[in-house]
Structures are given as structure tokens and as C-alpha cells.
Amino acid sequence: MKRETMIIKSEDLVGLKKAAEILKSGGLVAIPTETVYGLGANALxxxxxxKxxxxxxxxxxxxxxxxxxDTNQLEDLVLEIPEKAYILMEKFWPGPLTLIMKKxxxxxxxxxxxxxxxxxxxxNHAIARKIIELANLPIAAPSxxxxxxxxxTDANHVIEDLKGKVDAIVDGGRTGVGVESTVVDVTEDIPTILRPGGITEEDLLNVFSEVNVDPALKGKNKDIIPKSPGQKYKHYSPNAKMKIINGELHQMINRINKLYQEFTQKGLKVGILATEQSKWSYPCDITIVVGDRKNPSTIASNFFNSLRExxxxxxxxILAEGVEKFGIGKAIMNRMEKAAGFDIENL
Incomplete structure (x- = not known):
């Protein structure tokens, strides 16, 4: 059943109080965060x-x-806070880091x-934290x-998908990081990355001498029991099929142009996901520049918006150039591979 969806501007304090009241009364509110927009409800x-x-x-x-x-809210959520969690909270909270603990x-x-x-x-988003503070509740919020x-990564994306299905959408403009938070399991002796995100493996290795990476991140695993969002199902998918080409930049350009010719000769409309370094190498009318290889955070910030474009x-x-799996590049490629259903050609 369709419901009336209120659009609230992030600078509207009265509106933010209304959003908090909706959450307290059991409703759904989409809120901006520094990663992506979240769909919030009372987690308790x-x-x-x-809903x-x-x-x-x-x-x-x-x-x-x-x-x-506020960390005081952890008392209602976890049995104990491991020492590793305290260290990570001190270093990275507020921020794009999710911790797995015993509930x-x-x-x-x-x-x-x-x-x-x-x-x-x-x-690490003032509006998100303000709404949670006003509601005085922990808020469950997937994308x-x-x-x-x-x-x-923009309120318009939320409106496009969820208007008429939620009670309110708080419009905070574009998000910053652009990919979801890093998820780290701190219930074992060695912290384990379950999902790469805005806090990189390299960031974590600056804190701990050893960090594990969940084997599920290396490919498809239909039998996995997910401890974290983004582990099991096909995610982030555009309407079109998507294919990733990996290799040296000149190799990728040559292969993508060849595939472009093959697909267009079959009558297919082809989109190309390029970077600043390659944007003049493809037919410009169907090319979207996702960001700069020298500054991969720009690719992370623009990736989902590019798919919606x-x-x-x-x-x-969509023919997409792969990026180097270093730093936030690991998070970018994780999202890109899932969006493509792991259709990857390595040159």
C-alpha cells in the first residue's frame, strides 16, 4: 500500500524532530550518512x-x-565490548566503520x-547523528x-526507489564517501574484514599487526551465512548487464573499444565507465567519467551515481574499467564485481 512520503530538508530542525518522532513511533525514515543514504527504523x-x-x-x-x-547506546546492543573494538572506536568513530560484536x-x-x-x-554525518540523538534510539539502517x-548517494536516488514506501526522506544532498562502511568482525582474536569500505585494510594494519580478510570477498559463495550486509547476494546492480575489463590502462582501452564495436554491431546500446585518464579514448556520447585513477576516492564517491546515470x-x-585493488580500490572493486555479477575479463 502506498503511503505519503514527507521530504525533509536537512537544515529544517523542525523537520528533523518530526523525522525522529516518526522513528520513535515505529515508522521508516531515509537519512543521509557520509557513506550512502540509509533506511532507518527503531532497531529495538x-x-x-x-518494515x-x-x-x-x-x-x-x-x-x-x-x-x-553515542557509545552509551552500546549497552542496549552488545554483551561486551572487546578491547579491539575500543581501539577501533577510538581511532575511527564516528566514521565509515562497522563493528561486529556479540549481541x-x-x-x-x-x-x-x-x-x-x-x-x-x-x-560521521551531523544530520544522521542529530536524528539518532533526537530519537534517542539506536537506528537500524541498510542502504x-x-x-x-x-x-x-543522493536524495533523488532514494526518492526514485522508495517514495510512497517510506514515511519520510531527509534530503542531505550528495554523500561523501560514496561506498558503504567497512565491516570488521572483532569477536575473534584477529579482526576480520567482512566488507571493504571507506576505512581500508591498510588503515586497519596501521592499528593492528594482523588483519584477516573473509574468504567470501574473493568471489561468489551462495552457501555463505552472512554476518554482514553485502556478503551473499547480488548487489548494487544497474538495469543493464555489466562487464569489467581488468588490465593495464592501454589494454583495457583497446579491449573495451573492440567490445564496443562488437556489441553495437549486434544492435545493443553500450555504456562505457571510464576514468579521467581514458575519457578521450571512447565514443563520448555513451561514456561516463566515474573519477580519477590518481584519486580513487573520487571513483568511490561517483560509482553508484554513474550506474544510475x-x-x-x-x-x-556497461563496459567498465577495473581499478587497482589497493586502499579504497578494494571497496570499489568489491562493489563493481557484485554489480557485474562477477562478469570479469582479466587481460
Whole structure:
């Protein structure tokens, strides 16, 4: 059933108080964060959080991340805070880092997909934290998009996907980081990265001498029991099929141009996801420049928006240049590979 969706500007304090009231009363509010927009509900209210899964069309074995504005809120969420968690919170909170810890009984099983752990982060976004503070509740908030679609990095993306399905959308403009938070499991002796994001493996290795990377990040695994969002299902997908070409830049350019000719001769409309270094190497009318290879954070920031632009262009297939898997490049390629359904050609 369609519902009336209120659009609230982030500078509207009265509107933000209204958003908090909606959350307290069991409603759904899309809120901006520094990573992507999140679809929020009271994390301690099972009926409220069920609405998230319905609005998004999200599988219920895919756990949610709980967002807090103050570390005092952890008391309602976790059994204990490991020493490693304290170290990471001191270093990276507020920020794009989610920690997996043992949950307490107050956390509904629907939040954790029945697991005994819960994913928690404190966003580094003034509006997100203000709304959580006004609601005085921990807020469960996966990305505010239809499940499987490219994550929303602009309020217009949320409106496109969820208007009529949620109670309110807080418009905070474009997000900054552009990819979801890094998820780290701190329940074992060695911290384990379950999802790469804005805090890189290299950042974590500046804190700890050893960090594990979950084997599921190396490819498809249909049998995985996800402890973190983004581990199991096809994610971030545009309407078009997508193919990644990996290699040296000149190799990628040559191969993409060859594939472009092959696909267009078959009558397909082709989009090309290029970078600043290659933008003059392709037909300009169907090329989107996602960012600068010398500054990969620009690629992360623009990636999801670029996929949605290709949707608006109604392309049939997207040919994408891969990026180096270093620093935030690991997060970019994680999202890109999932968006492409792991259709990758290594040169």
C-alpha cells in the first residue's frame, strides 16, 4: 500500500524532530550518512524493522547495521565490548566503520538474521547523528534503495526507489564517501574484514599487526551465512548487464573499444565507465567519467551515481574499467564485481 512520503530538508530542525518522532513511533525514515543514504527504523522494535525488509524487498537472512550517536547506546546492543573494538572506536568513530560484536537479548533476531552477533557503527554525518540523538534510539539502517539496486548517494536516488514506501526522506544532498562502511568482525582474536569500505585494510594494519580478510570477498559463495550486509547476494546492480575489463590502462582501452564495436554491431546500446585518464579514448556520447585513477576516492564517491546515470540512458550493457585493488580500490572493486555479477575479463 502506498503511503505519503514527507521530504525533509536537512537544515529544517523542525523537520528533523518530526523525522525522529516518526522513528520513535515505529515508522521508516531515509537519512543521509557520509557513506550512502540509509533506511532507518527503531532497531529495538521488531515490527518497525520488519518494515525495512518489506520496503526494500530485502531477504530476511541479510542482517542490518545498527547506527548509534553515542557509545552509551552500546549497552542496549552488545554483551561486551572487546578491547579491539575500543581501539577501533577510538581511532575511527564516528566514521565509515562497522563493528561486529556479540549481541544482547534486547536486539531483535530480525536485525541479526538470527545470529548471535550484531553490526554497529557511529556515522560521521551531523544530520544522521542529530536524528539518532533526537530519537534517542539506536537506528537500524541498510542502504535506502530497492534491494539489489545501486546504493543511493543522493536524495533523488532514494526518492526514485522508495517514495510512497517510506514515511519520510531527509534530503542531505550528495554523500561523501560514496561506498558503504567497512565491516570488521572483532569477536575473534584477529579482526576480520567482512566488507571493504571507506576505512581500508591498510588503515586497519596501521592499528593492528594482523588483519584477516573473509574468504567470501574473493568471489561468489551462495552457501555463505552472512554476518554482514553485502556478503551473499547480488548487489548494487544497474538495469543493464555489466562487464569489467581488468588490465593495464592501454589494454583495457583497446579491449573495451573492440567490445564496443562488437556489441553495437549486434544492435545493443553500450555504456562505457571510464576514468579521467581514458575519457578521450571512447565514443563520448555513451561514456561516463566515474573519477580519477590518481584519486580513487573520487571513483568511490561517483560509482553508484554513474550506474544510475546509465539506467537513465537505457543502455543494454556497461563496459567498465577495473581499478587497482589497493586502499579504497578494494571497496570499489568489491562493489563493481557484485554489480557485474562477477562478469570479469582479466587481460
Amino acid at each position: 522494535d521488531e515490527e518497525a524493522t520488519k 525495512i525488509f518489506i520496503a526494500k524487498g530485502r531477504p530476511q537472512d541479510n542482517p542490518l547495521i545498527v547506527h548509534i550517536s 544482547c537479548e534486547k536486539v531483535p533476531d530480525i536485525i541479526t538474521a538470527g545470529l548471535d552477533t550484531v553490526a554497529i557503527r557511529m556515522p 535506502a534503495n530497492i534491494s539489489g539496486r545501486p546504493s543511493p 546509465f539506467d537513465r540512458m537505457n543502455v543494454d550493457i
